[in-house]
Amino acid sequence: MEMSSIVLRMSPTLITNVRIFDGLSVVSDCGYILIEFGNIQQISKFPLPTAPGWNIVDGSNSTLIPGLIDAHVHVYQDLKFIETAIQYGVTTVLDMHNESEWFKKMKLVADEKNDVADIQSAGLAATVKNGWPSAILRMTAAADATLETRISGWPDITDNETADQYVATNKAAGASFIKLMQEDGCALSLPFPTRPIPTPPLEVQKAVVDAAHRNNMLAVAHALTNDSVLQMLHAGVDGITHSSVEPINESVISAFKDTNAFIIPTFAVHASSSGEDRHTRQRLAADLADTREKENFLGCLHIMQAGYSIQNSYEQITILKEAGVDILCGTDSSEHLVGTRAGASVLHELWLYVNRCGFTPIEALASATSKIAERFKMKDRGIIEAGRKADLVLVKGNPTESIDSLNDIIGVWRNGERVVWE
Ligand SMILES: [Zn+2]
Known part of the structure; x- marks a missing residue:
């Protein structure tokens, strides 16, 4: 270096x-x-x-x-992602599940060059066989012979011992924090081969969280529904990496308050999943010259089940912010994910915090800078x-x-x- x-x-x-x-x-x-x-x-x-x-x-x-921080992205091995992100003022991204080898390769670039965003990664998430995200990648990723090879190398966490081994291996491979997946697929309209998608038993999820904490690592969890959020908060995670897409209830509000967990809204991906809020992106894409990139950013995944909506997410974040819960800006963007764009999605996200959730501009800016630095214990940036x-x-x-x-x-x-x- x-x-x-x-x-x-x-x-x-x-x-x-x-x-x-x-x-x-x-x-x-x-x-x-x-x-x-x-x-x-x-x-x-x-x-x-x-x-x-x-x-x-x-x-x-x-x-x-x-420099802005995006607390939920997937860099994979796309150099272009970190090159594009920094052009929108995003100097650090938190990578929430990636192949260890790909992350190491990208991290090396970020250590050598200042014209790309820096990366901290969860490495591989705490996955289970046929669970999330292999189930969605099999539905949505372009036909790619390497996908099954990749998936076969992911953890299959079934008990305390595999939980401990997973955290140790992932830490040694360079992970800065641990990501859990509590996703049964029920909020999404994709034709998964099994419903619910398998998730690790709760006592196993708890073992992963405990192992992360014994290793001085944060544990954060993917969850989209109230039940999954409650399960993960009870398992002791430090934060939830999405807002949920169903109407919030009192138990969720109290659980966030009791546990002091933070939440990363990812409105950028929810807007695409539920096919909403295209006009905000249109403004941000106004001077994008590349037609393919523009179409990708303005497109929508349309994969949210009827009855779930980003409107619920707006309401949830409004209520949680009022209740004093830390909101950390994150988008879930990755290079080819329809509806998202490196860096630009952060501006989209912050605009929605102000215009849909009653944040002051200062609160929105803090959510993408000092709040993330504080909660992810990055003492060298964010302020x-x-x-x-x-x-x-x-x-x-x-x-x-x-x-x-x-x-x-x-x-x-x-x-x-x-x-x-x-
Ligand atoms: Zn994600």
Whole structure:
């Protein structure tokens, strides 16, 4: 890894006269930020001395925010995904199930280059034979002879011993956290060969959570319905990686409050699954030149069972936010997933938090920066403060008052290096 030498060669950068949203609040309307050695060195309300050779960036009429984080994506082995994400200001993505080898390959690229988003991964999820997500991949993935080979290498967790082995192996392979799957397929209209799709018994799910915690790893779970959410919260997970698509009830609200679990809404994928909210994406896709990419982003999966809806998800997130539950921005986007687009889906997601769930723009921005850093224990990013990585986004206008300003990104830095693209 040559990162340190790249960082040392870079001249200091001073961003001047800029409004600073540090991930929690607006700390200055006209501030100065010094970036050196890949980190934020100094934040000041007053002009800082400069030296010849420094990069000076005029931040007038603009706002500096921490690099955005998408807390639910699937990178697979698509370099293009992390290249595209950073162009929308997304400097870190949390990969919620991937082949260990693919993740390692992508992580290596992210360690060597600053013009792609960084990745932290769940590695392989805690899967069970014929369960999620093999069941949906067999229904939706393009015919691919390698799919069955991939699936045959996934965990089949059946008891405490396989749970322990899985967590140890996955951690050794580079996983930063553990992802559980509590999905029986009942909310989806796909013709699964068995209904319900197999899920691990609850005591086994609990064993996975306990093993993760013994290894100082977070445990998060996929769940789409109230029952699955309750089961996972009772199993002790730290967070749920989707909002549910049925009307919320009191037990779910109390369970979130009692367990202090967070939730990652993934409206981006729900909008596609239920075939809704195409117009927001149309705005975000307005200047997309590539026709195939545009069609993919504007398309809809239409796989949600009648009676389930993203409207339920909006209501759920509105209520949970009011109840003080941490909402972490995540989209479930991956390169070929219809209705999603790397990075752009984060802007879609945040727009919906503000316009459908009553978030202030500041609450929405915090959900994609400081909140994720705090809950995923990333002490090196997500907040603009001295000593953290200089993963920064310069936005024209004021996104702390109008979330639409996020469409006007004029600069992105990762590890203190400004990202340049065509
Ligand atoms: Zn996912």
